[in-house]
Amino acid sequence: MDKSYQKLIQGNKLYAETKLSENSDYFKNLAKGQQPDYLWIGCSDSRVPANEITNTESGEIFVHRNIANLVVHTDTNLLSVLEYAVKYLKVKHILVVGHYGCGGVLTAMTDIYHGHVDNWLRNIKDVYHQNSEELDAIADKTERANRLTELNVIEQVRNLAKSTIVQRAWAERDLYLHGWVYGMSNGLIKDLAVIHNSSEHIDPIYRYTHIKPWSADIITI
Ligand code: CO
Numbered sequence: 001m002d003k004s005y006q007k008l009i010q011g012n013k014l015y016a017e018t019k020l021s022e023n024s025d026y027f028k029n030l031a032k033g034q035q036p037d038y039l040w041i042g043c044s045d046s047r048v049p050a051n052e053i054t055n056t057e058s059g060e061i062f063v064h065r066n067i068a069n070l071v072v073h074t075d076t077n078l079l080s081v082l083e084y085a086v087k088y089l090k091v092k093h094i095l096v097v098g099h100y101g102c103g104g105v106l107t108a109m110t111d112i113y114h115g116h117v118d119n120w121l122r123n124i125k126d127v128y129h130q131n132s133e134e135l136d137a138i139a140d141k142t143e144r145a146n147r148l149t150e151l152n153v154i155e156q157v158r159n160l161a162k163s164t165i166v167q168r169a170w171a172e173r174d175l176y177l178h179g180w181v182y183g184m185s186n187g188l189i190k191d192l193a194v195i196h197n198s199s200e201h202i203d204p205i206y207r208y209t210h211i212k213p214w215s216a217d218i219i220t221i
Contacts, residue, residue: 036062039085041078041156042097043069043104047184050097054189062089068104068152069096070123071159079165086169087214092176094160097189098153099182105149124148127155153179154193161195162206170197172213 019026040050040063050056050063064081071078085091098105107114108124128135131151138144157179160166169175179193195201 030059034059034062034089036060036085036089037092038062039082039089039091039094040064040097041066041069041071041094041160043067043099043102045099045102048097048099048182053182053187062091067117067120068102068108068124069098069156070120070152071096071156071163072120072123073159073163079163082160082163083165086165086175090173092174093178094166094175095178095180096153096156096160097180097182098149098156099184100146100149101184102145102149105152106145109145109148124152127152130155150179150181150192153181157193157195158202161202164208164211167208167211168214171211172215 016027023029036059038061040061042048042050042063042065044065044067050061050065051058054061062081062085064078066075066078073079082094085094104121105124107117108121109128128148131148135144135148135151138147157177160177166175166177174196177195178191181190181192182188183190
């Protein structure tokens with residue numbers, strides 16, 4: 001059997017020892033509970049770890065990752081994470097974080113069959129289709145992929161804004177939706193967009209004007 005996994009166990013021991021040497025209550029404090037201000041919706045890509053690239057600690061970011069950082073309204077995993085983060089953890093910011101060189105985006109630009117994942121990546125093909133005029137005009141393939149990566153992030157931020165979960169939160173408080181792209185070649189995040197209410201950025205057909213805030217829920221046991 002390949003024993004390379006043992007490196008992770010050894011690494012974990014070193015991590016725990018280092019944290020304890022800096023603060024003997026580090027894990028005791030973490031064990032009390034979490035109060036993260038941020039929900040991260042990022043790509044599963046191993047090169048884009050949320051805490052590491054933002055220089056943050058355990059407990060600071062609630063994380064959801066999938067291939068190509070998509071916000072799909074039938075994804076029960078995403079919706080559960082989103083509702084929990086917004087309704088119960090009361091995060092202040094949601095970060096949709098794409099990255100240049102994303103395999104999901106590059107694959108969505110081809111006609112090569114891969115299997116089930118193609119149905120997932122169809123969401124990115126839709127973004128391409130909606131922006132084909134702009135994208136087809138970019139001659140360089142990498143630049144075209146980079147632009148699609150950005151447009152995809154912005155579309156996923158819009159998908160968040162169209163969700164009943166985000167609109168319920170907006171009915172009672174501030175919540176900021178950010179679109180970011182991470183550059184793996186320089187390690188830097190590019191800030192693309194921020195949305196903080198539905199009326200400015202979302203077409204009226206997607207707006208729920210009679211939505212009740214969660215605070216209006218009557219809980220009976
Ligand atoms: Co990716």
